[in-house]
Amino acid sequence: MGTLSESLARQISQMTLGTTMQLAKYLHLPAEITPFEQRYLARLNKIALVFFWLHIPVFMVVAWAANTGPWLALLLGVAVLAGPTFAYRTLSNPRAISVIYGVTAMLMGGLLVHFGQGPVQIEMHFYFFALLAMLCMFANPMVNLAAAVTVAVHHLVVWLLLPASVFNYNAQWWVVLVHAAFVVLETTAACYISREFFDNVIGLEKIVQARTKTINEKQRDMRLILDNVQEGLITIDLEGRMSSECSQVILTWFGAPAPDLTLAAWLGQVDAAFGEWLALGLESVRDGMLPQAVTIAQLPARIRHGACTYEVHYQLVGNVAADAEAGVHASAAEKILVIITDISERLRQQASERHQAEMLQLFQHMMRDKAGFVEFLTEAEELMRNVTTGRYDSLDHLRRLVHTLKGNSSIFGMRRLAELCHEMESGIDQERVAPDPTAIANLQLAWTEVRADLEKLLGERRRNAIEIEDADYAAILRAVIKGVEPAIVTRMIESWVLEPTSKRLVRIEQQIKGLAERMGKSHVSVAIEANDIRFKSEHFAPFWSAFIHVLRNVVDHGIENADERQQRGKSAQSHIKVATSVEHDRFVVTVEDDGPGVDWDKLRARADQLGIAGVELMDREALMFLEGVSSKATVDEMSGRGVGMTAVREVCERLGGTIEVSSKSGVGTCIRFAFPKDQSVYEGHPAILRRAG
Amino acid sequence: MTKTVLIVDDSSTVRQQVAMALKQAGFATTEAGDGLQGLTMIDGSKTIDMVICDVNMPNMNGLEMIEKVKAKPQHKSLPILMLTTEGQPAMIKRAKEAGAAGWIVKPFDAGQLVAAAKHLTKT
Numbered sequence: 004m005g006t007l008s009e010s011l012a013r014q015i016s017q018m019t020l021g022t023t024m025q026l027a028k029y030l031h032l033p034a035e036i037t038p039f040e041q042r043y044l045a046r047l048n049k050i051a052l053v054f055f056w057l058h059i060p061v062f063m064v065v066a067w068a069a070n071t072g073p074w075l076a077l078l079l080g081v082a083v084l085a086g087p088t089f090a091y092r093t094l095s096n097p098r099a100i101s102v103i104y105g106v107t108a109m110l111m112g113g114l115l116v117h118f119g120q121g122p123v124q125i126e127m128h129f130y131f132f133a134l135l136a137m138l139c140m141f142a143n144p145m146v147n148l149a150a151a152v153t154v155a156v157h158h159l160v161v162w163l164l165l166p167a168s169v170f171n172y173n174a175q176w177w178v179v180l181v182h183a184a185f186v187v188l189e190t191t192a193a194c195y196i197s198r199e200f201f202d203n204v205i206g207l208e209k210i211v212q213a214r215t216k217t218i219n220e221k222q223r224d225m226r227l228i229l230d231n232v233q234e235g236l237i238t239i240d241l242e243g244r245m246s247s248e249c250s251q252v253i254l255t256w257f258g259a260p261a262p263d264l265t266l267a268a269w270l271g272q273v274d275a276a277f278g279e280w281l282a283l284g285l286e287s288v289r290d291g292m293l294p295q296a297v298t299i300a301q302l303p304a305r306i307r308h309g310a311c312t313y314e315v316h317y318q319l320v321g322n323v324a325a326d327a328e329a330g331v332h333a334s335a336a337e338k339i340l341v342i343i344t345d346i347s348e349r350l351r352q353q354a355s356e357r358h359q360a361e362m363l364q365l366f367q368h369m370m371r372d373k374a375g376f377v378e379f380l381t382e383a384e385e386l387m388r389n390v391t392t393g394r395y396d397s398l399d400h401l402r403r404l405v406h407t408l409k410g411n412s413s414i415f416g417m418r419r420l421a422e423l424c425h426e427m428e429s430g431i432d433q434e435r436v437a438p439d440p441t442a443i444a445n446l447q448l449a450w451t452e453v454r455a456d457l458e459k460l461l462g463e464r465r466r467n468a469i470e471i472e473d474a475d476y477a478a479i480l481r482a483v484i485k486g487v488e489p490a491i492v493t494r495m496i497e498s499w500v501l502e503p504t505s506k507r508l509v510r511i512e513q514q515i516k517g518l519a520e521r522m523g524k525s526h527v528s529v530a531i532e533a534n535d536i537r538f539k540s541e542h543f544a545p546f547w548s549a550f551i552h553v554l555r556n557v558v559d560h561g562i563e564n565a566d567e568r569q570q571r572g573k574s575a576q577s578h579i580k581v582a583t584s585v586e587h588d589r590f591v592v593t594v595e596d597d598g599p600g601v602d603w604d605k606l607r608a609r610a611d612q613l614g615i616a617g618v619e620l621m622d623r624e625a626l627m628f629l630e631g632v633s634s635k636a637t638v639d640e641m642s643g644r645g646v647g648m649t650a651v652r653e654v655c656e657r658l659g660g661t662i663e664v665s666s667k668s669g670v671g672t673c674i675r676f677a678f679p680k681d682q683s684v685y686e687g688h689p690a691i692l693r694r695a696g
Numbered sequence: 697m698t699k700t701v702l703i704v705d706d707s708s709t710v711r712q713q714v715a716m717a718l719k720q721a722g723f724a725t726t727e728a729g730d731g732l733q734g735l736t737m738i739d740g741s742k743t744i745d746m747v748i749c750d751v752n753m754p755n756m757n758g759l760e761m762i763e764k765v766k767a768k769p770q771h772k773s774l775p776i777l778m779l780t781t782e783g784q785p786a787m788i789k790r791a792k793e794a795g796a797a798g799w800i801v802k803p804f805d806a807g808q809l810v811a812a813a814k815h816l817t818k819t
Contacts (some may be wrong), residue, residue, distance in 0.1 A: 276782070276785075279785045280782055280785055283785050283788060283789060283792075286792070287792070287798050287799070290798075292797040292798050292816075293777075293797060293798040293812050293815055293816070294811055294812065294815050296808075296811065297798075297800070297808045297811050297812045297815070298798060300805065300808050301798075301799060301800060301801050303782060430781075432707070433707075433750075433751075433752050433781055433802075434752050434781070434784070435752050435754070
């Protein structure tokens with residue numbers, strides 16, 4: 004039991020101690036005196052001191068009226084005020100002066116009650132309570148407390164020693180207690196008021212200071228982020244007006260905006276197209292005809308400024324995120340966070356990587372097929388010249404030139420060039436206007452770069468070295484060892500500088516596939532058969548150059564659509580075969596398809612329609628090669644080079660060749676070009692050795 | 697009720713892409729290859745709830761078509777959405793003034809296209 008009561012007592016004493024400490028902390032103000040409090044108390048202390056001195060004449064009048072001795076009132080009044088006056092003059096802490104004033108006030112109250120003896124002596128007690136309340140102006144509970152203690156001691160002592168000084172009757176001890184109870188009540192409330200007055204009014208400056216400090220710190224942190232972040236961050240309202248803060252890097256990129264400029268107007272100075280689109284896009288975001296998420300996605304995403312490219316993201320900010328979280332239908336956002344990133348370096352790096360990959364591919368292509376490569380270059384050079392110098396008849400012609408360049412570029416792995424061509428082609432398709440000079444300049448630049456790269460690669464070739472394949476070397480070695488006659492060996496060696504048709508046919512295969520794709524006939528398989536033949540490049544160059552028309556013709560007319568093939572009981576896949584061979588003394592190039600065959604009657608009728616004289620007398624070959632010429636599209640595309648389907652025939656004839664066309668309706672067509680097999684054609688090592696016996 | 701969207705574009709590939717996106721979202725689609733054809737179809741049909749049109753087309757371009765459609769009182773409330781490249785702000789501006797609801801930049805995002813179509817047809 005003893006232990007329980009002990010621990011209870013300990014607990015109670017601890018609680019009491021805690022409460023007392025709290026109370027003491029409440030009554031005792033924090034040590035720091037702000038400049039505001041300092042100024043306030045200095046003024047108030049001065050006023051209070053004047054106020055106290057004004058009591059003296061009043062006391063003298065009261066003393067004169069109550070017959071209690073005006074001169075004594077003067078003497079005692081001056082004696083009481085000597086202390087606070089001295090304190091006011093000497094103490095530096097205004098709060099300490101205020102506390103002394105608390106004591107002074109009660110002593111002055113005591114003097115009034117003393118000199119006010121008579122019928123109104125009890126009423127004079129009101130002054131204590133008035134003063135107790137007035138002391139709250141010091142905003143310091145210690146002042147109230149000092150006053151309360153003073154009045155308590157004063158009453159007790161004076162009641163004991165000189166009762167007439169406080170009561171005009173024979174007051175009992177409990178009357179003193181009643182007075183004390185009122186004092187305690189008022190003091191409690193007064194302390195509370197003083198403290199609250201201090202905390203919320205006098206201390207306001209401190210509160211503001213603390214908040215300002217927090218805000219400043221936050222702002223400093225924010226500024227630190229904004230000054231150092233590599234992204235351009237800025238918020239705009241739906242009108243495009245910018246917030247006052249933005250990340251520093253934006254200003255570095257685009258310079259400081261003039262005041263009251265919208266983002267669109269500001270960045271429009273840098274990239275006019277961007278500015279125009281942004282203004283237009285924001286109008287659409289504002290008008291609310293489409294969901295904000297949709298309209299915001301249509302805002303322009305790239306800023307081009309000199310050599311730099313910036314990527315721009317837009318994010319709706321405001322209540323949107325909160326609404327979405329709460330599962331409420333998102334209300335319209337009022338602000339847009341614009342995030343700008345400099346992607347120039349990334350683009351440069353990508354371009355450089357791509358460039359390296361392209362170089363590698365170019366190199367591989369060149370190693371595989373040097374002759375074809377050089378031919379491509381010549382052709383591409385001319386196409387580029389036509390495109391960049393405006394040598395085309397119509398928009399469609401330009402589009403085809405660009406398309407051909409695109410096809411050729413992609414065959415040789417020049418992706419950048421092919422992409423630019425593709426962009427330009429789509430642009431022409433969609434806009435129906437010639438590409439703007441910038442696009443053409445870009446294409447020209449890309450081409451110049453490719454040319455420069457090729458110069459480096461082709462530098463090797465310029466040494467006029469002959470590369471010998473392993474198989475060639477082995478064959479010649481065997482021939483020499485076997486004692487094959489020198490004329491044959493010489494012929495074999497000479498073949499090293501000839502171009503193998505195998506390489507030419509690979510290129511033709513790609514051309515056919517490209518053409519088929521372009522004409523929307525991708526269901527075609529191409530077979531090639533080279534038969535080990537080689538030929539003199541320069542001699543046959545005009546033929547191969549014109550040969551593209553034959554291929555276009557084959558793809559155009561020799562491939563039915565899938566439905567037609569099905570109706571005829573053919574496989575869905577069309578087949579085209581291109582072969583080179585030597586037959587007796589002829590070098591033969593054949594192109595075969597399994598298409599619908601040539602509709603001779605229709606062809607004749609069409610040629611007739613075009614007003615070509617003597618159609619009825621022409622043979623089939625002549626007729627067929629007229630058709631190409633009369634096709635407007637073909638003339639257009641080839642006008643720059645001056646060749647057409649007729650040119651194929653002319654070239655053939657010039658080389659001493661013949662053309663034969665055999666066609667079976669519904670089964671297919673075979674076109675056969677036969678040239679004299681002279682020194683410009685080599686039929687392969689096995690064939691020549693076989694012939695030599 | 698299924699809403700019908702008329703797609704006006706001279707590129708069959710684009711028409712196909714748009715149609716596929718819309719069909720997957722439950723729309724019915726019908727197609728026209730140029731502005732003139734689009735205009736004829738709009739005038740001749742009572743079931744078209746919305747039009748998506750290209751800007752550059754042969755015979756009659758998108759802007760001209762929108763201006764002609766919107767000039768007729770019976771089509772005042774027909775929503776028209778444009779598909780465009782970031783090339784011709786002036787044209788888009790005029791189309792908006794003529795009464796087009798808005799535009800989507802090519803290459804378009806199927807989700808956005810569907811969101812716009814749903815919004816405009818109130819589905």
